[in-house]
Amino acid sequence: MENPTRRAHTMPFGAELRPEGGVRFRVWAPTQATMTLTVEGRGDAVPMTALADGWHECVVDDLGAGARYRFGLADGTAVPDAASRHQPDDVHGPSEVIDPRGYAWGDGAWRGRPWEEAVLYELHVGAFTPEGTFRAAIDRLDDLVALGITAIELMPIADFPGARNWGYDGVCLFAPDASYGRPDDLKALVDAAHARGLxxxxxxVYNHFGPEGNYLGAYAAPFFTDRHETPWGAAINFASPTVRDFTIHNALHWLEEYHFDGxxxxxxxxxxxxSEQHLLEELAERVRDHLGGERAIHLILENEENxxxxxxxxxxxxxEHYTAQWNDDVHHVLHTAATGEDAGYYADYAGDTRQLARALAEGFSFQGEMMPYRGSPRGEASRHLPPTAFVSFIQxxxxxxxxxxxxxxxxxxxxHVVRVVAAMYLLAPQIPMLFMGEEWGASQPFPFFCDFGPDLAEAVRNGRRAEFARFPEFRDAAAREQIPDPIGEGTYLAAxxxxxxxxRAPHDEWLAWYQRLLALRHAEIVPRLAGIGGHAGEHAIVGEGGVAVTWRMGDGSRLNLLANPSEGQFSGVAMPAGRRLWQEGAVMADGLGAWSLIWSLETHDGAGA
Structure with missing residues (x-):
């Protein structure tokens, strides 16, 4: 490889290789008067110098990449580095010094892709392949390109306790989990994806740390605060400049050192x-100031408050800050229509076609209105935003x-029902996201799984079953016993x-169907998304269960959807004008049968050709 690219994000904490040789170690430990450094294979602990504002630092001149180390507290406790770049023996083991410039990148010319070209594919690295590793995932990238995917979205990979986890229990936020491979293996995955245009x-996850392996409280109690509560325990203290800096550096580290696109x-x-400025605003501004000028960076939110x-x-x-948000409203309306389920928060969406029409045309279906299930208003006005500010999905x-x-x-x-709801979101101007295996109707479930130590395992197991006790079908203890054990390895392997x-049929038929839909999206929808603005969508209700939505696209053309996501049928309506792009189900001259839809396109001159 000629002139390979080397990348590193320099951090004010953790283990940093010095250009002149040796390693600088730095840790924020405001509740410790003294700290030491212990290096595996060496005898005596190295005293760290106490600096201002709770920092401790030392330099070891004759040390390099591959060294394994821990920090020592005054009481003799040895802890891993919260800013570790690699935890080869999991969250309780020593941290490893990594040379981030050791990987030779081949994607020096990569500048990303425009957001309107995004077709997302969410995947869990461990369950994506039999091997469950970064390197193994590379072997499937060509399949995703052939499908029509342009972006993969990895579920969290920050180091978590045990051999398996969804990823939302990370505690060493700078270290890719060792069960998936080493840091260079993750870089190879990103590099290979970029080589394919992905x-x-x-x-x-910046809203909490996992319940096992988080040692910050032992030496940096101000990292957390009792001013707020989260569903997962102690809230992170973002009023602290050091904590904010730690979080923002984490985002920059993934984007710069690993060359993630968002x-x-x-x-x-x-x-x-x-704080006077919310962390979310500062993080987005720092990211865009630091990297936005050199390539496309996309920041996506999951936000219950809309x-x-x-x-x-x-x-x-x-x-200005965030590119898009996952649009749960589209999912919830389509899911309740497809399944008839109305328990929990689904109750606020079931049978409400207006919610679907509004979510497709305007982004959110709840834009400040009262949401009965939660007992409070939800959301803000969103019609002025472009459709590409929302990510839609059915799984x-x-x-x-x-x-x-x-x-x-x-x-x-x-x-036939799934095909209708899938065709609705795959061709809409919002950015579509598939969940791994969706494209072939995978029969494997994706249950919750984790691998905590014995102190937590039973509590998680019991908590999972208690969570479903309020549902009628699980009020009986025997029924709850049938719920897969989240701690069991078999639950993970089943995913x-x-x-x-x-x-094999019918999976091969599903795959061919998804490929056709995504090919149509790339040919007809994506080229018209550049420049699409706010107020692009108009919607109406047709019959008792139908929706009609029209979007003015970026090139002035009009994209039309007439859909009937219900068991009824309607007639006596004007059919959408323009060239028909796709249809599902029973389409009549003046209406639609049950579970049917039409997509059509009118060019900007009105010809529709």
Whole structure:
């Protein structure tokens, strides 16, 4: 490789290789008067110098990459580095010094892709392949390109306790989990994806740390605060400049050192911050100031509160802070229509076609209105935002895995119904996201799984079953016993994709169908998304269960959807004008049968040719 690119993000903490040789170690330990450094294979601990504001530092001149180390507290406790780049023996083991410039990148010319070209594919590295590693995932990238995917989105990979986890229990946020491979293996995955024109996004968790392996409280108690509460325990203290810096450096580290094309921030409504400037705003500004000039960076939110203000565009139509948000509203309306389920939060969407029409046309279906299930208003006005500010889907890790048995939509809804809801979101101007295996109707479930130590395992097992006790079908203890054990290895193994299924019916038919839809999207929809603005969508209700939505596209053309996601039928309506792009189900001269739809396109001159 000629003139390979070397990358590193320099951090003010952790283990940093010095240009002149040796390693500088730095840790924020404001509750410790003294700290030491212990290096495996060496005898005496090295005293660290106490600096101002709770920092401790030392330099070891004759040390380099590969050294394994721990920090020592005054009481003799040895802890890993919270800013470790690698934890080869998991969260309780020593940290390893990594040379981030040791990997020779081949993607020096990569500048990313425009957001309107995104077709996302969410995947869990461990369950994506039989091997469950970064390197093994490379072997499947060509399959995703052939499908029509342009961006993969990795579920969280920050080091978590045990051999398996969804990833939302990370504690060493700078270290890719060793069960998936070493740091260079992750870089090889990103590099290989870029070579194929694929963007790579990473799911990051800044709202809490996992319950096992988080040692920060032992030496940096101010990292947490009791001013706020989260569903997962102690809230992170974002009023502290050091804690904010730690978090922002984490985002920059993934984007710069690993060359990710963007981040998806998990459950940002639980990032509690009453500072003058919220962490979310500062993080986005720092990322865009640091990297936005050299390549396309996409920042995605998951946000239960539907804060449209975080998605605002500037005068040129560029995101001021965040590029897009996962649109749960589209999912919930389509899911309740397809399955008939109305328990929990689904009750606020079931049978409400207006919610679907509004979510497709305007982004959010709840834009400040009262949401009965939660008992409070939800959301902000979103119609002024472009459709590309929203990511739509009919399946993701949460909506599958939060079910007791982790069933996929194709196992709980008829195939003709799934085709209609899939065709609705795959061709809409919002950015579509598939969940791994969706494209061939994978039969493998995706249940919740983890691998905590004995102190937590039983509590997690019991908590998972208690969570479903309020549902009628699980009120009986015997029924709850049938729920897969989240700690059991078999639960994890059951989630691994069966790639060979793609060659057998009906999975091969599903795969061919998804390929055709995505080819149509790339040919007809994507070229018209550049420049699409706010107020692009108009919607109406047709009959008792139908929707009609029209979007003015970036090139002035009009994209039309007439859909009937219900068991009824309607007639006597004007059919959408223009050239028909796609149809499903029974389409009549003046209406639609049950579970049917039409997509059509009118060019800007009105010809529709």
């Amino acid at each position: 963007m790579v996004l990473l799911d990051v 981040l998806r921030l998990d459950a940002v409504q639980a990032i509690m911050d009453d 804060h449209a203000s975080l998605l605002e565009r500037d005068a040129a139509g560029r995101p 993701n890790h949460d909506q599958i895995g939060n079910r007791a048995f982790g069933e996929r939509l194709t196992t709980i809804a008829p195939a 691994k994709l069966g790639w060979d299924d793609r060659r």
